Amino acid sequence: MNSTVPSLFDRYAFRRQAVLAPLVALLPAVLLSGCGQGGGGLGPPHVRGGDVETGRRLITQYQCSTCHVIPEVPGPNGEAGPSLEHVARLGYIAGGIPNRGEQMVAWLRDPPALKPGTRMPSMGLTEQEARHMAAYLYTLK
Amino acid sequence: MPLQSVLHHGGGDAAVIGQLAWGMTAAGTLIFVAVMALLALSLRKHARPLRPRWWIAGAGVAFPVVVLSILLGWSTWRSAQLRPQTSNGALAMSVTARMWWWEVRYRDPAGGEVTAANEIHIPVGQDVYLGLNAADVIHSLWIPALGGKRDMIPGRVTGLTLRADKPGVYRGQCAEYCGVQHARMALQVVAHPPAEFAAWVAAQARPAVQPADPQLQRGRAIFLEQRCQACHTIRGVADGRQLGPDLTHVGSRAYLGAATLRTHQGTLAAWITDPHVAKPGVFMPATRDLDGASLRALAAYLESLK
Numbered sequence: 001m002n003s004t005v006p007s008l009f010d011r012y013a014f015r016r017q018a019v020l021a022p023l024v025a026l027l028p029a030v031l032l033s034g035c036g037q038g039g040g041g042l043g044p045p046h047v048r049g050g051d052v053e054t055g056r057r058l059i060t061q062y063q064c065s066t067c068h069v070i071p072e073v074p075g076p077n078g079e080a081g082p083s084l085e086h087v088a089r090l091g092y093i094a095g096g097i098p099n100r101g102e103q104m105v106a107w108l109r110d111p112p113a114l115k116p117g118t119r120m121p122s123m124g125l126t127e128q129e130a131r132h133m134a135a136y137l138y139t140l141k
Numbered sequence: 142m143p144l145q146s147v148l149h150h151g152g153g154d155a156a157v158i159g160q161l162a163w164g165m166t167a168a169g170t171l172i173f174v175a176v177m178a179l180l181a182l183s184l185r186k187h188a189r190p191l192r193p194r195w196w197i198a199g200a201g202v203a204f205p206v207v208v209l210s211i212l213l214g215w216s217t218w219r220s221a222q223l224r225p226q227t228s229n230g231a232l233a234m235s236v237t238a239r240m241w242w243w244e245v246r247y248r249d250p251a252g253g254e255v256t257a258a259n260e261i262h263i264p265v266g267q268d269v270y271l272g273l274n275a276a277d278v279i280h281s282l283w284i285p286a287l288g289g290k291r292d293m294i295p296g297r298v299t300g301l302t303l304r305a306d307k308p309g310v311y312r313g314q315c316a317e318y319c320g321v322q323h324a325r326m327a328l329q330v331v332a333h334p335p336a337e338f339a340a341w342v343a344a345q346a347r348p349a350v351q352p353a354d355p356q357l358q359r360g361r362a363i364f365l366e367q368r369c370q371a372c373h374t375i376r377g378v379a380d381g382r383q384l385g386p387d388l389t390h391v392g393s394r395a396y397l398g399a400a401t402l403r404t405h406q407g408t409l410a411a412w413i414t415d416p417h418v419a420k421p422g423v424f425m426p427a428t429r430d431l432d433g434a435s436l437r438a439l440a441a442y443l444e445s446l447k
Contacts, residue, residue: 063402066411066419078418080411112437119414119433121406121440 047101050135152306348377360442
């Protein structure tokens with residue numbers, strides 16, 4: 001008996017490994033699939049190719065806080081637009097556009113194109129500027 | 142170079158004033174250090190008694206008389222070199238201070254006057270005489286990099302001569318408390334090379350261009366519909382009212398609301414929606430009933446008025 005116990009144990013251990021190993025190997029891919037492309041999927045909103053600090057400075061320079069409350073950005077903290085204090089946690093931008101990276105970039109560049117009745121004007125941001133700004137906005141959790 | 146600093150002069154009287162300030166500070170510091178050194182000597186444990194008569198006559202009478210006379214002579218001589226406050230031989234403009242912005246009028250070489258606001262454009266290397274007046278309460282104009290202050294008094298014309306030696310933008314400020322938005326009553330002085338200045342005045346003298354773009358045409362119609370012309374002039378669209386700043390070329394100005402917000406569609410839309418967010422207490426009322434498309438059209442139109 002004493003000799004069979006470890007052999008049984010070894011056999012089951014081998015089986016478990018055989019089942020788990022491919023799953024474990026796939027795990028990073030499964031987890032990461034939620035983040036790619038900034039499109040649908042799970043995980044917090046995320047944007048590629050944006051620098052948080054540059055975004056914060058651009059948001060200060062464009063004076064977004066004239067209409068929005070943005071806690072770390074100096075300015076009048078206006079209320080003509082919604083508060084951006086927890087913008088990374090919102091499900092939707094402007095009450096109907098999914099709050100994902102690429103949509104946020106498109107929204108910042110041309111809000112009326114996504115929501116014709118909006119008061120937020122298009123301010124001629126470049127794609128790269130919008131990416132930096134989105135990267136900063138997504139730190140506001 | 143900082144935008145607004147007495148320590149970084151851009152020419153003219155500011156250089157003289159800066160030199161006087163440094164000279165007086167240095168002399169005062171030297172005398173202070175010397176007095177403190179004498180005090181320390183007198184407090185030593187084995188300090189010897191002195192002959193008080195010599196010290197009173199020497200350090201108490203002779204020294205101050207000599208030193209203060211030298212400083213007085215030097216400052217009087219330097220002050221006499223400040224530019225004369227006269228429009229003779231200078232380019233004349235007028236600045237009227239209002240709660241809480243600046244109306245600036247230029248002579249149009251083609252005849253008449255050009256009204257603008259919140260920016261004073263001057264040619265480099267030429268004396269400029271600003272005739273100063275106030276429409277409501279006492280204000281004061283101070284452009285630290287270019288010269289001293291001058292009060293602006295209702296019912297009286299005062300004057301200030303400026304000269305910039307190099308092109309650039311110099312920030313100025315109201316220097317007399319004038320009400321709730323005194324702190325946000327600033328302006329930009331833009332010094333151009335002479336040819337560029339002449340071109341700038343000629344451009345400001347032109348009425349607003351009729352927009353071809355339908356969005357901008359809509360903005361122009363909304364300006365009239367919303368009765369903005371009750372207070373504001375856009376030459377070529379609605380003339381005659383001067384209660385608020387002339388908007389004929391508002392898009393050419395770097396800032397809105399007397400150097401409060403940078404000019405672009407976003408800040409224009411925010412200012413129209415509620416100017417009291419950025420500058421509480423201004424006389425312009427909020428407009429909260431405009432639909433989004435109309436508000437954007439109006440902001441885009443104003444931005445296009447270069």
